[in-house]
Each structure stands twice: as structure tokens, then as C-alpha cells.
Amino acid sequence: MNEKQIPLFDAGDRRILAVLFAAGEPLELERLAEGLGVDKAAMRQTLERLRGRLREAGLPFELLELEENVQLATAEEYGDLIRSVLSQKRSTPLSQSAMEVLAIIAYNQPVTRAFVEQIRGVDSSSAVNSLVVRDLVEEAGRLELPGRPIAYRTTANFLRCFGLQSLDDLPDITAAAQAQEQLEQLSLTPADGQGEEP
Template sequence: MEIQELANTLEAVLFASGEAVESRRLCEALGTDISALEEAAAVLENRYSEGSGINLLRLDSAYQLATKEQYSPHIKAVLEIKRSSALSPAAMEALTIIAYNQPVTKAFVESVRGVDSSGVVNSLVEKGLLCEAGRLDLPGRPIAYATTENFLRAFRLSSLKDLPPLPEQSSQVTIDEVIEAAQAAENEE
């Protein structure tokens, strides 16, 4: 199959799917290899770069068709979609902990945050940003959580490798340094 025909076929499959489809599965279904698939995806990306309301998302090792963000108000108006609510600081904190350490349990999130996080984690699962990633082989068989493709889409990431790096330990301020600075400021007064 020539690249243009492969690109058209890929477009049709992704449109019909409506969901992200793994590259491996696409290669099997389309009877092609990964390099030809990537070339066809590049053709679609080029096609959508100008004069289209659609773009091609790469999500880890998967592809998905999506509308361009600039058209979301019109889409929401037509489909009568309610504005999605912003995440609370607690939800962002829990999501960050899970994204950088996944898969993790609620107990891990709670130990890092220092407060009960059950409600926050459950809320993130309901929003489709987290999913159950199995159970750990520990007493009680706790559920481990990981981020989803919706998480990648929401934060405009192609993969978890695109997360910004964590600051180095040496550049972080410790509580002892904060206390010492406060004491030094008091002594100067």
C-alpha cells in the first residue's frame, strides 16, 4: 500500500475508532510496519497542520484523532457540554505524586501528602485521569493507580517522558532552612 493510501486508511480507522489505538495494533490491522505507519502519520499531521479543525495526537505508542482546541467552545455549544471544572490544589498534588511515581497506592499518596487522599484519588478516577493498575502483592492487596491517556490529553503530553523534570534535591529548600531563616530574621529585629 502506498503511503498516501496508508495515510487515508489510517485516518479512516482512527476516525471510526474515536479512541486512541496502539501502533502495534494499527500495524497488524493495516498490514504494515512501524516505519511506514509513522510516515503515514506524518502525512496526516502535515494535512491537518493547515486549514483543518482536526489534529493527530500521539499518546505514548498510540494515535488518536482529535479536534483542535480552538474549536472547543463551538463543539461544547453544539453538544451542550458543560464546562469541565478545574482540579483543586489537592487533586493536582495527588495527580502529580501519582504521575511521577506510578503505579502507587492511596496509602503512598497519603504518606507523601500527609492527609487522607481517598476522596481525591476517587475523584481523579471518576474524571478518567487515573485508573486502577492492578493490585500489589502486599497484605490487603491494595489497589495501585496510574495515569490514563485522558491524563496525557488533558496535559497535552505525548508520553510520561514529557513530564517536566523534578527539581534536584540540592535546589529544594528544606524546612530546617526555613526555620533557620525565620530565626535569623527574628534575631536581627
């Protein structure tokens, strides 16, 4: 077979690829096999053959086996290209108020919306809802207080988006506050006689 020829994918291959593409995430091998009416051993053999066919065809996809799960994924060599192209299609950036709310939640979690509003001094329900929709914060349960208010915490997506491995990697807020204070003092101090009355 020359390089220009794509190996034929039979109907079974196409069915597997269609299901895995539609799933968009790892799918249990047992569920895939059951859904397609074959046993797990036969499914493993079919997936191995399909993995080879995808490689031979030079298609930008690969089959990943993750323990007892399988996923159709983009081949690793296309990672930089995909990140480059898709980063240009990002949704609108977070507003200043959403960033403030996110910082309050990140440094004090789990916290209630009332706690956030007490610190900010303004209604923050819209910002909290926006952060929930973007999967940056999530409900962490309800507190044992009157009204059983919802507590919020950051998500794994928050860590991923901000390049953190854990909350321990958050910048030290006291150091940032001290630096801000020093900057404010410098800007208020007259420099070398400027601003002094004669």
C-alpha cells in the first residue's frame, strides 16, 4: 500500500469511531463492547487493529486506552497546532468583578456568596453564577447555618486554567498586599522637593 492510499475502514470500525467521537471522553470498554454486541476480548482485538489502521492512514487521530476505558483523541503531534488555533477562539475574558470573586473564593474556600459580598460590599450573585457556568467554581455543599447557604470552592478546571497543580501554588496574598501598600506609599510621597510649597 503506498502512502497516498488510506486503508479501508470496515463498517465495524466506522461504528466504533462514530461512538468514540460522539462520546468525546473516555468510554468504558465494557460499555462500548456491550453497545456494539461483542465481548470485551473481541473488542480489545478490534481496537488494536483499528489503532494500527489509524496509524497507517496517517490520520490525526489515535485510540487511547486508559485502564478499562478507551478514547478517540487527536494524535500528540498536533497538540501545539490545536492549542495555537483554539486559544484564539477563547470566550470573553473574566470581568474585573468576576476576577475579584474568584480570588476571594480561591483564597478562602469553601465560602458562601454572602461572605464574598461582605468582603466586596456589593451583590456578587452574577459574578458567582458566571464562574459556575465557566466551571471555575462549584458548589461544595451547604453549611450548617440558618438557611443552609451554599458554599463554593474552585474546580480542577480553575487549577488547569491558571496553570496550578494545587491550591498551594497560589501566590502568597500577604506578599502581594504588602507590595501594593509599598507602591501606594511611593506614589503618595513627594519626590525631591516636588509638590512642596515654597
